[in-house]
Each structure stands twice: as C-alpha cells, then as structure tokens.
Amino acid sequence: MFSFFNKKMHIDHIEWLGVDMHAHWLPGIDDGAKNMEMALNFMKSLQDLGFKKLLATPHVFAELYPNNREIIESTLEDTKQALKASSLPIETGAAAEYMVNEDFEITSNMMCLPKKHILIELSYVSEMPNIEQIIFNLQVKGYIVVLAHPERYSFYQDKHQRFHRLKEMGVLFQLNLLSVSGYYGKDVKRLAEYLLQKNYYDLAGTDLHHDKHLQALTIEIQSGRLFTKLGNVDFKNMELFF
Template identity: 40%
Template sequence: MGLFSNIFNRKTELGKKSSTSSFVNPIQVEFHSHLIYGVDDGCEVIDQSIAILKKFADLGMRKVITTPHVMSDFYKNSQANIYPLRDEIRKRLSEENIQIEFDAAAEYMVDEGFEKKIEEGNLLTFGKDNKHVLIELPFMTEPPNLNAVLFKLQIAGYTPILAHPERYMYYGNEREKFHELKDRGILLQLNILSCLGYYSKPVADVAAYLVNNKLIDLVGSDVHHIRHMQILPDALEHKIYRKVCELELLNNYL
C-alpha cells in the first residue's frame, strides 16, 4: 500500500506543470481506456465518462479512442452496444463544449472465442488504416492459442498491439519473449501508470526494461475510473515516462 497510498493521497492538480520542469507531454492521442459506461469494469455512468474526458482535455489530449474489454465470457461487447453509447458521450461532450475528439474501439482478450471473431472479420479497430487492434492476455498464464491468434490477425491484415506487456507475470522472467514479439511485428503498448509502480515494483522494473531497450511503440493510460486520472499527472512527471516519450511513439499518428 505504501507507494500507492502516498501517490493516491496527493490529489495532484490536473494539468498543472511541475514548477521545476519545462516538460510538455508530446502525446496528444490516448487510445487505451474504459470510458464506455456500463459495459465493462470501467466507467459505470455517463457522468464519470464525461468527467474523465474533461480531464484528458485539460491535460492537452486532442483525441481519445476508448477501448472497452471484449471477452468471450464476461464482456460480450461489440459495435452493436458500443457505438450508441459512444454517440451519447459525443453528444454530451458537444453540449458541455468539451473540446476533444472521441471514438471507440476495443481491447480484445486472447481467449478461445477470439479466433472466431477474427474469422468473422468485424473487429473494432483504429488507426488511419483502421487495421490496428488492441489485444490483452490473461495475467497469470500465456494463452495456448497466442501464436495462432497472432498469425490469424496478421494474415487478415491487422496490426496487433499488445496492451501492457509489462503486466504479464510470465514474461517478467522471460524477457526474450518481448524481443520475439517485436520481431514478429507485434506492437507493444506501455501503461503510463506502470512507470510509477502503480501495479507493483516488478511491473515497474519490466516497464523500465522495455523503455530502456526501446521496445515500446505506444503508450496508453488504461484509465478505468477517476482515481486513475487523479494519479496520471504524477506518472507523466516520471523519468521513465519522459524517457519513453523520446522513442518514436505512434500515438499521435493513429
């Protein structure tokens, strides 16, 4: 609890620059969050979605592409339920004159049902080519069909982005896996809060490894609720975050 509670209780003022630094966050496109209300473990009501988006706008973000979980068992989300809620949020943003572009894609769990979704071909994607797809893995064990899924995605013309590779315990002690994934053309997305040690010290260590070895292609907040937004400014001040910003990140081009 120590580090987390200290960070959590600081209640940093959003959008405020450090008095000792002239760092300006170069990232203007945020593409990993859970802001479609009531569909996963993120925002529960529209007011929460709007409050978070207002804070992203205050932080200087130009665009937010939110990514609700899609899982075969828990979260059976698709275009059919996500797009109408996205449109409701857009309407509120406009009514409240909050200047931020807002869109929705998804964060797909690599589970037994995902291969079928790839075959059906109507994945929620993003990027100028509309072919980038965000995927996540179980935290404790690598899924047995990972290779098959990556192959299927790439054959179908998608560019897979692996969400928060630093959080998978089984890769922490097998870091050559990160290099293998990169060699196969998989993009890696770092969670900004990992820099702070928000999830754990081992996760922060792997995050530093990934950044120091220039393995990161994109950064994302993975914001689920307002408490994440309250500590995000601290993460933006962290030296690992600053270092990742020196890499050629793809965020602003999506």
C-alpha cells in the first residue's frame, strides 16, 4: 500500500495506481490496438506514465468480437515475444471484458483477472432484466464480479438504488480514469463523482482503446490533475493484481 507521502512525490505519474487492469492493447482482436506496432506503443506509453503492470481485457462479445481463451492467450504470447524483442521490460497479462447480454454464457474456461475476478460490462442501452441472477450464478461458480465503468451506463443516471443493490451483492466497481475528466461527457463525470463520494469504487483502469484515449490520459496524469482527483482513493489494483 502506498502512503500519501509517497503518492505526493509523484503526482505527475500514476505509480499510486500501479496496475492497469482494464485496457485494449492486444492487437487486432477487438476495437483496441489495430496492430503490434500500436500495441507496443501503448504499452511503452503506459509504462512511461508510471504503470508497473498491464492487464489487457479484450472484449468478448459474440456479435462483434467472438474472442475466447485460445485467441486471447495466443495473441498475448505473440505480444510478449514482441515485447521481448523490443527490450521493453514490463509485466503483462490478459483477461477479458465480457458483454453480459442474452448471448452471455458462464463456462469453466473464462478468462479472468487474477484471483478469479471476472470483468463484465453491460449494454449502454439498457440493463439486462436478469442481471442479478447472472451475477449470483457467477458468484456461485466462485467468480468475483467486477462491473466495468458503471458511471457510463446512462440508464443508472436516475436509478442510484441499482448501484446500492449491486454493492450489497458484493459486486466490485471499476472506474474509467478519464470519466472524472469529462472525457465521456458531463453526465458520466457527474455519476463518477457520485460513486466516488459514496466510496463505491474498488478498482480503476484506463480502458485504453486508441490514441485519443492515450493523449487525454497523458495530459490528465502529467498535469497532476488525475492525482488531485483520485490520488487518495483506496483503489485495490496493486493489492489484488500485482
């Protein structure tokens, strides 16, 4: 655990978070990095910003990105080989970001973050009617459910009781770092601030997809603005995933 004093010494870095547990830098398998060159650039840039470990979480979404363990692990291995060849020393790993919709299935071969943490996302249009049952079913199988960027689901804007219910169920919440900057809009920023005030966030990630994300993140981190907003939040990235 980093002390406030140690954080204060590096307000223009993101060493205080340490692990990026949600990003899309595995090349060519979703809407993130398009090729290996872009993937390596993303990883080097994230390391320069202060991350000590990078975990890729490509989409698993049957309609658009039908990824599975074999695809993700093979692409990760290729990426690690490219990292080695480029002499870029940083620890990496991969899980998945599962879209929970009518096609979602629980299997015994799911790609999880360390310690059986499973990252899920919802449609931006509406909440799954049986989301609580799906979460319960995952928990019965021993998974710890992490909900990606809850601040970005517009259907929760006026239904804060749904957040309370999910937290009661033991769901961990993951914040997109750029949400607090207004990158995704005022409503998302406002909801992120509400969830921060309630101390509902357990984890944070870049959700890096493209150069615009990287540029915005770089500005927010190196200016010290991100530390000012989030540096004292008790995120558990290092504790759980390092």
